[in-house]
Amino acid sequence: MKIDLKKQIATYAAPRGRFEIVTVPPLRYLAIDGAGDPNTAQAYADALATLYPVAYALKFLSKRELDRDYVVMPLEALWWSDDMAAFTAARDKTRWRWTAMILVPDWIDDARVEVAAQAVRTKGGAPAIDALRVEALDEGLCVQTLHVGPYDAEGPVLEAMHDDFIPEHGLRMTGRHHEIYLGDPRRTAPEKLRTILRQPVERVG
Template structure:
């Protein structure tokens, strides 16, 4: 995915506009803080199925699994009340049947993985504004403020959810080096 849609995974501290194409995605909806077990279970399920899909598609297309992404709603001051959709974009060749087989592969190889609720959906953001945030999640408000000033300065308004693309593995990367793209659909 990163090879095909390079501009979706490239950002700097300077906000910019881009057009996001309609993308098939493995998706998992939930609520609560990103540190909650339900979110961590969703992430494990998404990655397990994404790698199983890639293995099945290997004879047809070779690609790297895209980074984890998250769509967020709610008050960032009350993480327990947040609503989220964790997702991993997929190549156009992915079908519901391939995902079903991948889910069964994960069920067989990793019994106990929470797979109920995982679905193949479509993300359709269209015109969007994005910026790169470097540092811990707790410092995102300043970056979001810069992005919001850019959006209003362009005469645009938000048309969708807060979107984060995790370029760093937050479990393994030092807080000050974490890289996250923040994106909002606009119109």
């Protein structure tokens, strides 16, 4: 039976139109770092062209060697900038830095990730394979919501999260802005894209 981790990890669901405070468990990801506008930066395209082949190689390895089949998890990304207004008011994508990621199931160890990555490297066509790594992320306490609509319409939602909800609930931001892309922009109209917007926080005082 194929495992869908989106249904097993509660924080892969979020309410639309309101913010919620959640605790995200420690998770591991295939990850590649980069910088610049994701719409135009070749590095971002290269990252995605590498992450997906390795993620599917891992899926087939898990099914073949461990008899555990699963749904490949959605693309995710951490985003940051020296000035957070670049995400909210200004939306200056040239100043963005990012880590593109896909979740690794917890039963797959780093050695098997390396086997899958090596298989993809041998086949060629994964331009950022040498930049690929496994990153453990322990975000813990977070605020998140489901945004439905174009990515460029996120600004007001993030402003409300950062400037209103978080301080009003005795919290402050800690880690990097995190997005989980539940919709495929190649096949989904912009107004129907579904994205979880997440911000790690800590309690003040």
